[in-house]
Amino acid sequence: KAGVTQTPRYLIKTRGQQVTLSCSPISGHRSVSWYQQTPGQGLQFLFEYFSETQRNKGNFPGRFSGRQFSNSRSEMNVSTLELGDSALYLCASSLGKASGTEAFFGQGTRLTVV
């Protein structure tokens, strides 16, 4: 079974631009979450999508948005990039059932804003 796939692995963008990151979950997983990891703030939850609906949201500005498609693939978009958005963005997928499931992480997309 293929794992969680994030593309691209590395990105360099200029301040003010926008960026879209992609995440393909494990087959059969309906929940996809996004996390931002920085040396200063650690791992922070951005948002979670389940069956194409945003189910939870972290404390990030509206410049950060996401969506999920009917095949459970998810995209995350950051508009008007700032230098502080440079981070490793991690996607995690799970079955999302209330019975208790674990999240599997992708290798991440390293975004550098210059």
Add this chain to the structure above:
Amino acid sequence: AQSVTQPDIHITVSEGASLELRCNYSYGATPYLFWYVQSPGQGLQLLLKYFSGDTLVQGIKGFEAEFKRSQSSFNLRKPSVHWSDAAEYFCAVGALGNNDMRFGAGTRLTVKP
């Protein structure tokens, strides 16, 4: 609000020595607890999880963790550390059925030969 504290930012142990990484959590209901490991430039790999039942859980790579409700702790242990265990370790607390996890700041493990 749920939160996790990992008191040790960096730990150094000798290869073959035992290891204990500390994790304390704050959560209003029954916590669902996880330990993940991250190698440089990589994503996170789940070592073990606690949902309910036996408070001593076994994970991959010879790791185990013990849930202690009275101490709000979920410490990770390994009896004999290998050089390949050098990595960053994250404790996380979450809720059933979703991925809204709260992570600790991480503990970086260095293994001396």
